[in-house]
Amino acid sequence: MDITEFRKRGKEMVDYVADYLETIEQRQVYPDVEPGYLRSLIPEEAPDEPEAYEDVIQDIERVIMPGVTHWHSPFFFAYFPTASSFPAMLADMLCGAIGCIGFSWAASPACTELETVMLDWLGKMLRLPKDFLAGTEGQGGGVIQGTASEATLVALLAARSRIVKQIQAHDPQRSEVEIISKLVAYSSDQAHSSVERAGLIGGVRMKKMSTDGKFAVCGETFRKTLEEDKASGLIPFYFCATLGTTPSCAFDRITELGPICNAEGMWMHIDAAYAGSAFICPEFRPLLDGVEFADSFNFNPHKWLLVNFDCSTMWVKRRADIIGAFKMDPLYLKHDHQESGLVTDYRHWQIPLGRRFRSLKLWFVFRMYGLRGLQAYIRKHVGLAKEFERLVRNDERFEICADVVLGLVCFRLKGSNELNELLLRRINGARRVHLVPCQLAGAFVLRFAVCSRTTESRHAQEAWRHISELASELLRGQKLQIKE
Amino acid sequence: MDITEFRKRGKEMVDYVADYLETIEQRQVYPDVEPGYLRSLIPEEAPDEPEAYEDVIQDIERVIMPGVTHWHSPFFFAYFPTASSFPAMLADMLCGAIGCIGFSWAASPACTELETVMLDWLGKMLRLPKDFLAGTEGQGGGVIQGTASEATLVALLAARSRIVKQIQAHDPQRSEVEIISKLVAYSSDQAHSSVERAGLIGGVRMKKMSTDGKFAVCGETFRKTLEEDKASGLIPFYFCATLGTTPSCAFDRITELGPICNAEGMWMHIDAAYAGSAFICPEFRPLLDGVEFADSFNFNPHKWLLVNFDCSTMWVKRRADIIGAFKMDPLYLKHDHQESGLVTDYRHWQIPLGRRFRSLKLWFVFRMYGLRGLQAYIRKHVGLAKEFERLVRNDERFEICADVVLGLVCFRLKGSNELNELLLRRINGARRVHLVPCQLAGAFVLRFAVCSRTTESRHAQEAWRHISELASELLRGQKLQIKE
Numbered sequence: 027m028d029i030t031e032f033r034k035r036g037k038e039m040v041d042y043v044a045d046y047l048e049t050i051e052q053r054q055v056y057p058d059v060e061p062g063y064l065r066s067l068i069p070e071e072a073p074d075e076p077e078a079y080e081d082v083i084q085d086i087e088r089v090i091m092p093g094v095t096h097w098h099s100p101f102f103f104a105y106f107p108t109a110s111s112f113p114a115m116l117a118d119m120l121c122g123a124i125g126c127i128g129f130s131w132a133a134s135p136a137c138t139e140l141e142t143v144m145l146d147w148l149g150k151m152l153r154l155p156k157d158f159l160a161g162t163e164g165q166g167g168g169v170i171q172g173t174a175s176e177a178t179l180v181a182l183l184a185a186r187s188r189i190v191k192q193i194q195a196h197d198p199q200r201s202e203v204e205i206i207s208k209l210v211a212y213s214s215d216q217a218h219s220s221v222e223r224a225g226l227i228g229g230v231r232m233k234k235m236s237t238d239g240k241f242a243v244c245g246e247t248f249r250k251t252l253e254e255d256k257a258s259g260l261i262p263f264y265f266c267a268t269l270g271t272t273p274s275c276a277f278d279r280i281t282e283l284g285p286i287c288n289a290e291g292m293w294m295h296i297d298a299a300y301a302g303s304a305f306i307c308p309e310f311r312p313l314l315d316g317v318e319f320a321d322s323f324n325f326n327p328h329k330w331l332l333v334n335f336d337c338s339t340m341w342v343k344r345r346a347d348i349i350g351a352f353k354m355d356p357l358y359l360k361h362d363h364q365e366s367g368l369v370t371d372y373r374h375w376q377i378p379l380g381r382r383f384r385s386l387k388l389w390f391v392f393r394m395y396g397l398r399g400l401q402a403y404i405r406k407h408v409g410l411a412k413e414f415e416r417l418v419r420n421d422e423r424f425e426i427c428a429d430v431v432l433g434l435v436c437f438r439l440k441g442s443n444e445l446n447e448l449l450l451r452r453i454n455g456a457r458r459v460h461l462v463p464c465q466l467a468g469a470f471v472l473r474f475a476v477c478s479r480t481t482e483s484r485h486a487q488e489a490w491r492h493i494s495e496l497a498s499e500l501l502r503g504q505k506l507q508i509k510e
Numbered sequence: 511m512d513i514t515e516f517r518k519r520g521k522e523m524v525d526y527v528a529d530y531l532e533t534i535e536q537r538q539v540y541p542d543v544e545p546g547y548l549r550s551l552i553p554e555e556a557p558d559e560p561e562a563y564e565d566v567i568q569d570i571e572r573v574i575m576p577g578v579t580h581w582h583s584p585f586f587f588a589y590f591p592t593a594s595s596f597p598a599m600l601a602d603m604l605c606g607a608i609g610c611i612g613f614s615w616a617a618s619p620a621c622t623e624l625e626t627v628m629l630d631w632l633g634k635m636l637r638l639p640k641d642f643l644a645g646t647e648g649q650g651g652g653v654i655q656g657t658a659s660e661a662t663l664v665a666l667l668a669a670r671s672r673i674v675k676q677i678q679a680h681d682p683q684r685s686e687v688e689i690i691s692k693l694v695a696y697s698s699d700q701a702h703s704s705v706e707r708a709g710l711i712g713g714v715r716m717k718k719m720s721t722d723g724k725f726a727v728c729g730e731t732f733r734k735t736l737e738e739d740k741a742s743g744l745i746p747f748y749f750c751a752t753l754g755t756t757p758s759c760a761f762d763r764i765t766e767l768g769p770i771c772n773a774e775g776m777w778m779h780i781d782a783a784y785a786g787s788a789f790i791c792p793e794f795r796p797l798l799d800g801v802e803f804a805d806s807f808n809f810n811p812h813k814w815l816l817v818n819f820d821c822s823t824m825w826v827k828r829r830a831d832i833i834g835a836f837k838m839d840p841l842y843l844k845h846d847h848q849e850s851g852l853v854t855d856y857r858h859w860q861i862p863l864g865r866r867f868r869s870l871k872l873w874f875v876f877r878m879y880g881l882r883g884l885q886a887y888i889r890k891h892v893g894l895a896k897e898f899e900r901l902v903r904n905d906e907r908f909e910i911c912a913d914v915v916l917g918l919v920c921f922r923l924k925g926s927n928e929l930n931e932l933l934l935r936r937i938n939g940a941r942r943v944h945l946v947p948c949q950l951a952g953a954f955v956l957r958f959a960v961c962s963r964t965t966e967s968r969h970a971q972e973a974w975r976h977i978s979e980l981a982s983e984l985l986r987g988q989k990l991q992i993k994e
Contacts, residue, residue, distance in 0.1 A: 027595075027596040027597055027878055028596075029528050029531065029532050029596070031596070032524075032528055032596040032599075032600075033524060033525060033528045035596070035600055036521075036524030036527070036528070036596075036599075036600065036603070037520075037521045037524050039524075039600050039603050039604065040516075040517060040520030040521050040523075040524060040603070041517060042604070042607075043520070043603060043604065043606075043607035044513050044516055044517050044520070046607055046608075047513065047607060048513050057619055057620075059619050059620075061615060061619070061852035061853045062623070062646065062852040063619065063623065064619075064620060064623035064624060064627060065623065065626075065627050065646065068627065070630075070634075071631055071634050071635075072631045072632070072634070072635055072876040072877070072880070072881055073876070073877060073880045073881065074880050074881050074882055075880040075882060075883075076877070076878055076879055076880040076883055077877045077878065077880070079878065081877075082597075082873075082874060082877050082878065086604070089620075089624075090608075090620045090624065090870075091620075092620070093618070093619040093620030093621075093623060094608060094610060094618055094619075094620050094621075095610055095616070095617055095618040095619070096610075097608075097609055097610045097611065097618070098609055105611075105617070105842065108609055108610075108611050108864075109609075110606075110607075110609045111511075112511040112512075112513070112515070112516040112519070112520075113511055113566075114606075115516075115520075115603070115606045115607065116516075116519055116520065116523050118602070118603075118606050119520075119523050119524070119527060119599070119602075119603060120523065120526070120527065120570070122527075122594075122598075122599045122602050122818050123526075123527035123530055123531060123594075123599065124530075124574075124578060124581075125581055125582055125592055125593075125594045125818060125819065126578060126579055126580075126581045126592075127581065127589075127592050127819060131545065132579070133579055133589070134577070134578055134579040134581070135541055135543050135545070135547065135548070135577040135578075135579070136541075136543075136548060136573075136574045136575070136576070136577030136578050137577075137578075139546070139547065139548035139549065139577060140548060140573075140574065142549075143548060143549050143552065146554075147555055147556045148556070150554075150555050150556070151555075151556055162546065162549065172656060172862050172864075173862035173863055173864045174863075175861065175862050175863045175864075176861060176862055179861065183711060202713075203687075203690070203691040203713075204691075206687070206713055207687040207688075207691070218840075218863075219840045219863075220863055223836060226835075226836070227667060227711065227712070227861070228711070228713065229686075229687075229690055229712065229713040272840070272842055273841075273842065328864075334606050334609060335609065335611060335864060335866055336862075336864065336866065351710075352707060352710070356702075356703045356756070357757075357947055357948055357949045357954075358589065358756055358757065358946050358947065358948045358957065368545035368546040369545045377659065377660060377663065377711070377861060378656050378657035378659050378660055378820075379657055379658075379659045379702075379703075379704055380592075380656075380657045380659075380812075380819060380820065382819060382820065386574075389566075390566060392556040392557070393556070393557060393560070393561045393565075393566050394511055394560055394561065394563065394566065395560055396556070396557045396558050396559040396560040396561070397556055397557070397558050398558055398559060399559075399560055462842050463841055463842065464841055464842045465841045470841075473842065
């Protein structure tokens with residue numbers, strides 16, 4: 027394909043993308059295919075000779091679309107949202123064309139510098155304490171990670187490295203292996219599975235703290251566990267707090283937990299993967315109070331801030347902590363400016379070496395929406411969740427299972443877990459809307475997350491009508507069974 | 511921005527991208543900017559209200575381009591290539607629009623299934639042993655990782671988990687911590703820094719094996735080290751072999767090393783990040799002989815196979831090994847088909863949870879180039895490297911420092927390291943071409959890597975003329991200094 031053909035095909039692709047998104051509502055949100063469906067639809071080997079572009083494009087509808095779960099359908103209410111916006115897609119095209127690999131400042135200065143400044147912009151939008159900003163002289167700063175899982179892991183590894191160095195500074199005899207064998211990290215029993223996984227990868231003990239009636243970890247529980255663990259010779263070193271848990275969007279009490287972590291010299295990382303975007307609104311910013319006690323903070327603009335995946339933003343108070351855990355400098359990556367204070371080599375901040383020019387997406391989105399546009403977007407989603415909550419509350423067969431704070435509604439039929447499992451199966455079986463479940467205090471619960479950029483009141487209303495009809499059918503069927 | 515404006519802006523962006531790539535040769539390959547250049551060019555905060563799209567676009571040339579290192583300029587010969595092709599860019603646009611997060615089969619079946627089949631296609635192109643293919647009943651299979659660093663780490667973690675389980679199966683008394691404290695992993699002293707980093711993250715000892723005159727690890731050295739380590743109570747568990755090292759594109763002798771790893775029950779991972787793409791050509795396939803002894807194999811189509819970053823392909827012989835190291839199944843990620851043999855949940859294969867629909871890029875590239883087109887591309891680059899090698903060899907002031915096997919030429923002025931450092935400084939200072947150095951057996955060496963898709967003979971010739979002129983100037987200056 028030469029450049030002339032690319033101009034033509036690229037414009038056709040823009041139209042295909044626009045058509046897809048414009049009519050996505052008419053597609054079935056969740057596919058019908060069975061496992062293994064795709065293999066038989068295409069050849070067993072790559073072609074020897076080039077094929078016609080038309081043939082490739084035709085296969086999108088024939089091979090791919092039948093197996094796509096349409097995350098951007100306004101009837102998709104599963105998991106959490108993944109962001110999509112036109113400015114982000116345009117920026118991504120530019121990112122692909124520049125195609126630089128920004129592992130060091132020299133590898134493409136613009137890639138590194140725009141990232142640092144965009145993370146400062148976003149940090150200011152969140153009113154993060156100044157310690158987290160890079161500015162021109164700060165000790166802290168931000169970085170774009172691929173996912174929140176990576177941010178959690180990077181923070182844990184930085185914390186592990188810091189505590190080992192601290193202990194060895196006082197007691198040079200103690201080996202790293204022996205120290206690591208005594209370390210213990212903590213998170214909520216509601217924390218994302220990736221937190222437990224970070225412990226597994228880092229080879230440290232990870233304890234899940236029990237939560238209160240609001241599914242939040244509180245200071246009292248934490249303090250008690252710490253005392254017990256220290257008494258038995260363990261070394262608490264890392265706490266991963268969650269703001270906006272995956273099951274129910276609960277908020278750990280970081281104003282209580284933060285001071286404890288600080289007093290104990292533990293690293294506090296805050297994972298606000300989903301909820302973080304909301305903190306750009308003054309009315310939701312109090313949920314972030316206590317961030318001043320944290321060592322690192324992370325959330326995913328690629329979830330709820332209109333920046334297409336991947337873009338997980340992470341800030342640290344002391345860059346030195348994070349760099350210290352990883353720094354390696356082979357000659358082929360050295361460059362002249364390396365030792366100057368202004369230069370950031372992001373390869374020392376992350377697990378991968380290579381990285382795309384992802385800050386372009388932030389830049390385009392911030393400028394094309396403006397802070398007010400982004401706030402309006404968050405508020406619209408929260409409004410839709412509240413609207414859905416009211417619909418559920420008005421139906422006495424149902425119950426709401428957790429406070430609706432942002433865009434997630436946890437609900438269920440009053441009754442057994444089996445009944446609710448059956449309801450969910452019917453909902454997803456009907457393919458009109460798509461939801462996933464969670465478990466809250468032993469109860470099987472349905473999660474309704476407002477996801478798509480194009481979800482409106484009519485979609486929430488229609489989803490509710492459909493769910494409540496399926497519930498009626500189900501309950502009627504059950505009554506019949508009992509009668510029989 | 512509404513959908514109508516996106517159609518317009520998208521097409522303009524296609525033209526901007528095409529213009530950029532069409533005229534990239536005229537841009538200075540390496541930028542003039544000083545650290546911190548960008549911050550003063552843009553506001554200190556995000557705008558409150560949306561800006562005009564024209565203003566954003568104008569800032570590309572004003573703010574971004576002056577700080578870009580143009581990796582796709584035909585005068586870029588630094589690091590290793592990063593791939594770029596029109597079919598891959600088109601696929602990436604589609605990937606952004608579908609915007610699904612394929613962490614599990616159910617999250618978007620097409621995303622998972624196309625990946626499995628594309629990795630089989632690519633595996634067949636490489637003539638990988640059948641054990642590495644998924645097929646419909648295989649125990650192995652492939653996955654797209656973000657980078658080779660992640661593949662190396664995932665393999666190490668899988669190996670760590672496997673050996674711990676094996677030892678505990680015989681001796682349930684031994685704790686994981688104690689076993690890990692005895693583990694030892696190995697790589698070449700020429701291996702990429704990410705290999706050492708994987709050891710650091712995994713909390714295991716990592717030993718660098720010394721290499722022979724060809725910068726390769728050979729069986730003899732390895733066997734000796736193993737014996738010594740076992741005698742001192744350590745447990746060898748992982749060897750990361752490199753095919754095509756970063757400094758000089760050297761090849762560890764895997765036909766010797768593989769049988770040793772197998773006999774010792776060690777995990778052998780092969781990192782062929784750069785060189786792997788060449789193995790689709792029959793004449794370079796012998797370089798991969800010995801892969802049959804490996805547990806896992808990885809290379810980066812995003813380097814040299816015309817697939818834009820990120821796309822690092824990894825195969826394992828036993829999926830169970832890799833999944834066993836990570837598997838966690840919270841309720842919100844469970845789905846009906848999970849337990850069937852045909853289903854792959856790729857979240858268990860990688861560090862992040864989320865993942866893009868990257869296999870679309872492979873599909874488009876394979877079909878639009880065909881195997882022959884891809885082979886021709888590899889051969890063209892190797893030819894250009896050979897051409898540059900001849901130019902160097904014809905100039906008796908210079909020496910070639912390592913065999914030119916693929917697209918990398920390692921060369922230097924006969925003389926001191928200082929002289930060569932000075933030459934490189936002048937080359938990069940002149941900004942006409944961009945190179946980075948490496949160290950080989952104590953010598954400071956210049957690396958000339960054929961990188962861009964559009965590099966032709968005239969660029970290699972011009973680069974050589976320029977380098978040799980700079981060398982003449984430098985040597986003249988030095989003679990004058992001596993005379994004075």
